[in-house]
Structure formats: C-alpha cells, structure tokens
Amino acid sequence: MPISRPELLQAFDSLLQPERFKDYGPNGLQVEGKKEIARIASGVTASRALIDAAIGARADALFVHHGLFWRGQDGRVTGWMKQRLQRLLAHDINLFAYHLPLDAHPELGNNAQLGKRLDWVADARFGEQDLGCVARARYSDAQALAQHVEQVLGRRATLVSPGDQAITRVAWCTGGAQGYFEAAIVAGADAFVTGEISEPQAHLAREMGVAFIAAGHHATERYGAPAVAAQVAAQFGLDHVFIDIDNPA
Template sequence: MTDRQDLQTALDTLLQPERFKDYCPNGLQVEGGNTVRKIVSGVTASLALIDAAIAEGADTILVHHGLFWRGHDGRVTGWMRQRLGRLLEHNINLFAYHLPLDALAGLGNNAQLGQKLGLQTSAWFGEQQLGCMGEADFSGAQALAQHVESVLGRSVVLVPGRAAPLRRVAWCTGGAQSYFEAAIAAGADAFITGEISEPQAHLARETGVAYLACGHHATERYGAPAVAAHIAAQLGLEHQFIDIDNPA
C-alpha cells in the first residue's frame, strides 16, 4: 500500500500534466482516503465504473475522462450528484488525466493503440504534437480497416480515399477528427481516430487520404490500464482494469 500523495506524485511525474493546455483539471479530481491499496482503471468515470470499482473493493480510480470539463456549469445535480455522491460515500480517490494520457510515450493511449495495431511511431504531428505517424504496409484502405476491426473487435467507418497501397498511417485516439488536416499535411496515406464529423468525409474523398473512425471508447481503452499497471507495480499496489462497454 501507499498514501495518496505518493500516488499523485508518481502519476504526475510520469504524465507531466503541466506540459499540456487541456480542457479539464488533470490529476486528483476527487479526494478520498489517504491510504491506497487497490486501483481500478477505466476509460470514463461513469456511474457504472464507479459502482464496479466499489464492488471490487477499490479505494482509487484512474480514468481518462474524469468528472469536470471546461464549460460545465458547476452544479452538483442529476448525474453529477450521483457519481460524486458514490465516490464521497465510499471515500474513493478519483484521478483523471486527459491529454497527458493521450500523449504519454510507451504507455499512453496513442502509443498503446499503435502497439496493438503493429504501428511504430516515427513522427508526431498536430496541436501539442498529439498525433502519431508510422510506417505501414497495407494493400489499401480496406485491408487496413479489416486489420483494425480484427484488433479492436468492432466495425469501423471507412472513407477509403485513393485506391493505392498505404505506406504511412497516422492516428490519434478519441475525438481527434480535427487532426485530419494535420495528418494530410504530414504526408499520411490514412488516418485512424475514434470519431468522424461531416467535413472529414469530403476531405478524404478530395485528398485521397483514407479516414477510419473506429470508436472513441474503443481507441482509448488501453492507456489508463497500462499506466495504472505500471504505477501499481512501482508502488506495490493491486490493480484491476474494468472495461465498461460503450458503442460510441
């Protein structure tokens, strides 16, 4: 076991949240007990994850999507009251890291997705250098889509671009559709992310760069457990990953 401050220091040292301009507070979002024995990791601090962590006897939760975001009005009512109330009732610490967890080399969301897909990062691009680029060898966009589907276990939305082999694949997990233009400018043949908005389909067709929307949750479910397992081993803690399925 360890104490909460030592855990926070270890997480902040690894993830370096001060480097990022983010949309949320990174680090400890809800203070629970001082003693930490078991971390549950997950993608989002949903009520389902919180209740599952309680059932598993966790005293700490580590997620990518926390409770507090820029633009929320701050009232503790409805779903916010439910989630926060359960954390406080059971004295559970909630740690959340957004962009720092995306960007972390080796263990972060982008690095872990690349590893799962067999893509090795050779360059970074986009705002705050969050996007990854790697060499690839796929016969075309459909072959890449089939590979991604087999790895993630879900269908993807594909806008195929030009009919040609893919040699440079770019990716950025979650809702990173705004990074598509930067991926095109960086020389990508295809771009993998979680979501697609209306403009990206036109850009893919007009530029010939394939676009794959593979699910926000599906592309971001690897970073939190990788970081939590690393920190738990470092501090002698128990760790459990709980995946609350999400079709988005």
C-alpha cells in the same frame, strides 16, 4: 503495503507530466478519498457504471482518462453529477483523471498503446501539442487497413476511402481527434485512424485522396489507463484491476 494519496498523485504526475499540456479540464486528483491506497481500479470514463464497479472491486482509487470536470460545463452538482460524486464520496474513493497527458505518453499513453496493438511504430508526431502519431505501414489498400483495425479492436469501423491505392504511411490519434485530419494529411499520411468522424472529414478524404477510419472513441482509448495504472501499481506493490465498461461510441 498501502501508500499515501500524495505519494500516488506524485507518481502519476511524475509519469504523465500534466504541467506540459494545455487541457480541457483538471488533470490529477479530481475527487479526494481515503488517505491510504492499496488497490487501484482503472477505466476509460468516470461513469456511474465504472464507479459502481470500482466500489464492487473494493478499490481505494479510480484512475481514468475522462474525469468528471471539463471546461465550460455547468458547475451545479445535480442529476448525474450528484449521483457519481455521491458514490465516490460515500465510499471514500479517490478519483484521478488525466486527459491529454494520458493520450501523449510515449510508451504507456493511448496513442502509443493503440500503435503497439496495431504493430505501428511512430517515427513522427503531428497536430496540436504533438499528440498525433505517424508510422510506416504496408497495406494493399484502405479496406485492408480497416479490416486490420477492426480485427484488433473487435468492432466495426467507419471507412471513407478515396480509392484503392496502397497505404504506406498511416497517422493516428485516439478518441475525438477528427479535427487532426488535415494535419495528418500535411504530415504525409495515406490514411488517418481516430475514434470519431464528423461531416467535413468525409468530403476531405475524398477530395484529398487520404483514407479516413473512425474506429470508436472508447475502443481506441481503452489501453492507456490500464497501462499507466498497472505500472504505478507494480512500482508500489499495489493491487490493480482494469474495468472495461462497454461503450458503442
């Protein structure tokens, strides 16, 4: 049976607790669609391709990590923004988006789900708003760790390795968390895994003796949205489909 839009919003908010976070954009319902929801589509980013796929899947709601609205962006509804909004509104699809709350959930969030797939169990947190995770690990060296990450995620990773020392403690934070590298070093990590790398991190890795692995922003954040949407859908007896729009970034 369908549930109402406010019921679904309350379920997402209760699970992810967005009020706890200082974020870069609005969490929760970003675009209002039909009042009754029977089918949820989930994905990483509210791109035009994902919206079109959700329309094809006859979804009443779309649940994503990267929504449409961000702090400091141009507020005019033109170009790509018009095209995305036009599709959502024309098909009366609700858009729910949760950014940092989806990263941080201890069981269903992006960091927890990535750790689960890589067989890492976090025993500490670090970084801004405690988003980063640290766990015990056992790898002969950073290359072996990078190979494990590549095998699980199914894509090449960028590795900056300062040497061939064993990895016994790994830190990770999904997406564009390269700025957390220094905090990961302070937290005692031998290696840090995230989605992206910027120019300063290569130098820091070599100078501090801590390996840095950039495994892809999209690749590291594929798992939280479907985990949350599937749990909420099961709670209310709704249909759910995860739609993965490939992204090389």
